[in-house]
Amino acid sequence: xxxxxxxxxxxxxxxxxxxxxxxxxxxxxxxxxxxxxxxxxxxxxxxxxxxxxxxxxxxxxxxxxxxxxxxxxxxxxxxxxxxxxxxxxxxxxxxxxxxxxxxxxxxxxxxxxxxxxxxxxxxxxxxxxxxxxxxxxxxxxxxxxxxxxxxxxxxxxxxxxxxxxxxxx
Amino acid sequence: xxxxxxxxxxxxxxxxxxxxxxxxxxxxxxxxxxxxxxxxxxxxxxxxxxxxxxxxxxxxxxxxxxxxxxxxxxxxxxxxxxxxxxxxxxxxxxxxxxxxxxxxxxxxxxxxxxxxxxxxxxxxxxxxxxxxxxxxxxxxxxxxxxxxxxxxxxxxxxxxxxxxxxxxxxxxxxx
Numbered sequence: 001x002x003x004x005x006x007x008x009x010x011x012x013x014x015x016x017x018x019x020x021x022x023x024x025x026x027x028x029x030x031x032x033x034x035x036x037x038x039x040x041x042x043x044x045x046x047x048x049x050x051x052x053x054x055x056x057x058x059x060x061x062x063x064x065x066x067x068x069x070x071x072x073x074x075x076x077x078x079x080x081x082x083x084x085x086x087x088x089x090x091x092x093x094x095x096x097x098x099x100x101x102x103x104x105x106x107x108x109x110x111x112x113x114x115x116x117x118x119x120x121x122x123x124x125x126x127x128x129x130x131x132x133x134x135x136x137x138x139x140x141x142x143x144x145x146x147x148x149x150x151x152x153x154x155x156x157x158x159x160x161x162x163x164x165x166x167x168x169x
Numbered sequence: 170x171x172x173x174x175x176x177x178x179x180x181x182x183x184x185x186x187x188x189x190x191x192x193x194x195x196x197x198x199x200x201x202x203x204x205x206x207x208x209x210x211x212x213x214x215x216x217x218x219x220x221x222x223x224x225x226x227x228x229x230x231x232x233x234x235x236x237x238x239x240x241x242x243x244x245x246x247x248x249x250x251x252x253x254x255x256x257x258x259x260x261x262x263x264x265x266x267x268x269x270x271x272x273x274x275x276x277x278x279x280x281x282x283x284x285x286x287x288x289x290x291x292x293x294x295x296x297x298x299x300x301x302x303x304x305x306x307x308x309x310x311x312x313x314x315x316x317x318x319x320x321x322x323x324x325x326x327x328x329x330x331x332x333x334x335x336x337x338x339x340x341x342x343x344x
Contacts, residue, residue: 002231008218010226015187016197024226031234032241051215052205059201066198111173112199134177140202147195 001046002031008047009054016058026061030054063143090149093156094121105152113148116141172196179203179210188217273322274315 009030014023030053034041041049094102106117119130127145131138172183172192179187179200186192187200204211263272 002234006230007223007225008215010230011218011222011224014224015190016201018190018197020227024228024230027226027230028234028237031230032237035234035238048208048211048215051218052211055201055204055211059198059205062194062198062201066194110171111175111177112203115177135206136177137206140206143202 001034001050005046005050006031009050012051012054013058016055017061022061026054026057029057033057066147090153093153094149097156102152105155109148109151112136112144113151116144117148117152120145172199173203177203178207179213181213184210184214184217187214188222270319270322273318 006027010023010027013026013030014020017023017026030050033053034050097105103122106122107114109117115134116127116130116136119125119133120127125133127142128138131141134141136144170182170186171180172186174180183192183196183200187197192200204214
């Protein structure tokens with residue numbers, strides 16, 4: 001199996017992480033994970049099954065790198081399960097604008113962020129309910145919400161800065 | 170370039186950009202998140218991975234993967250063997266030092282404290298009339314639990330030593 005699919009698995013990993021050594025490590029991890037769960041491999045779908053494992057490995061790698069890069073003070077509060085929803089710099093930034101403006105900004109977001117934000121921030125669904133509606137894993141939806149809030153906060157802060165600049169002139 | 174369609178799936182040009190390696194880090198993360206749960210897009214993506222698109226890794230992966238699998242297997246086997254070895258050494262040490270008998274005797278004496286008091290047998294007049302059945306003679310009962318335990322352990326030891334002796338002789342014969 002390794003000899004047959006190593007090219008495919010390495011290519012998937014490399015296309016997602018864009019680094020030779022990391023792609024090779026992730027490809028090895030993929031085959032180890034496949035070996036552990038070989039009884040769950042659907043017959044005739046080995047290619048897709050291995051590609052999915054490789055994608056998951058690459059996703060975990062990219063996500064940890066992205067979280068490290070984007071983390072700011074106050075994020076720990078958001079990351080905690082069951083933490084109050086109205087804390088953290090993103091929530092404060094969103095609370096500082098009017099409902100109409102927030103709705104406009106959310107509906108202007110691109111996919112895959114628009115639908116989860118509309119459901120959770122405008123229509124009041126919980127992330128678990130929104131995940132069911134969007135047919136996405138809850139963890140993925142939470143990660144998308146987290147990034148979407150960061151995007152909205154950056155946009156709001158940029159607008160404020162430009163407004164302040166105009167006023168000071 | 171739009172990476173996602175309005176229905177939330179990846180666009181054809183988004184998939185092509187992923188294959189060509191022109192997506193930025195956030196785009197690749199978003200694509201990976203989507204491909205990790207969407208079967209249709211995964212099918213579309215793997216269909217693009219044919220021919221020249223598939224790159225071979227700089228080093229053959231079969232050897233390091235095989236080595237890792239072997240290490241995992243060895244770790245499992247050695248772990249179990251180590252636990253069994255430690256248990257055997259501990260048991261032998263206790264046995265040779267005579268501590269095992271002491272431990273058994275102490276536990277037995279402490280167990281005896283929990284044995285309920287003996288019930289007085291009913292008076293002869295209260296018993297039903299005897300039938301012709303006569304009870305077979307019972308073997309002499311050991312009064313102490315420690316005695317029973319010691320007898321069991323020494324029996325086991327005798328059985329083990331006699332079996333070792335037999336296997337030794339059989340080996341000698343084979344030789």
